[in-house]
Amino acid sequence: MVFFCFLVDQRRTMRSTKPVAGMCSRCGGGARVADMETATRVCYVPVHRRAWRAIVCTFCGAVLKSYQHLGRRR
Template sequence: MVFFCFLVDTREMVRSSKPAAGICSRCGGGASVADMETATRFCYVPVYRRTWRAIICTFCGALLKSYYRRHLRRP
């Protein structure tokens, strides 16, 4: 008998962030612009990565606005 274990997960990580003007509509906290990276892994091996920019709340962590781009400059 052959046993297959398929383990797929997605991780979102903040690469860098800086303060932005505005407040969160949910909690009233401050906002920041963050460069995010989403990595999809299959059995703990990364198979797909996507870099994007988002405006997030610094207090509650809510995603307020996301900007998907094809090419973002990396620092």
Template sequence: MAFFCFLVDQRRTVRSSKPAAGICSRCGGCVSAADMVTSTRFCYVPVHRKTWRAIICTFCGAFLKSYHR
């Protein structure tokens, strides 16, 4: 009998960010424009990487809008 364990995870990291005009519609906090990187890993080996831009609340961390490149 063979047992296979596959571990797949996805990490989102902020590459850079800068303040943006506006307020969060959920909590009323300040927002920032951030360049995000999403990397998908299979058994701790990166297999896919995607960069995109998002508008993020600096207080609650909510993604208010995303722009995929």
């Protein structure tokens, strides 16, 4: 018996945030620097996890800029 599972799930979570000077270019809301984590799962089994840092709008939630976080993982 052969069973193929193609269920792929990707979740993005915000670990911590800090206020930053500046405004969102899309809606004019405030911006924050956030430590983000993306977890990719196939059939509910974690396959890949990546930590990164992004500048996020507090009003509309848009990711304004993202860059690789080289600090330690928590």
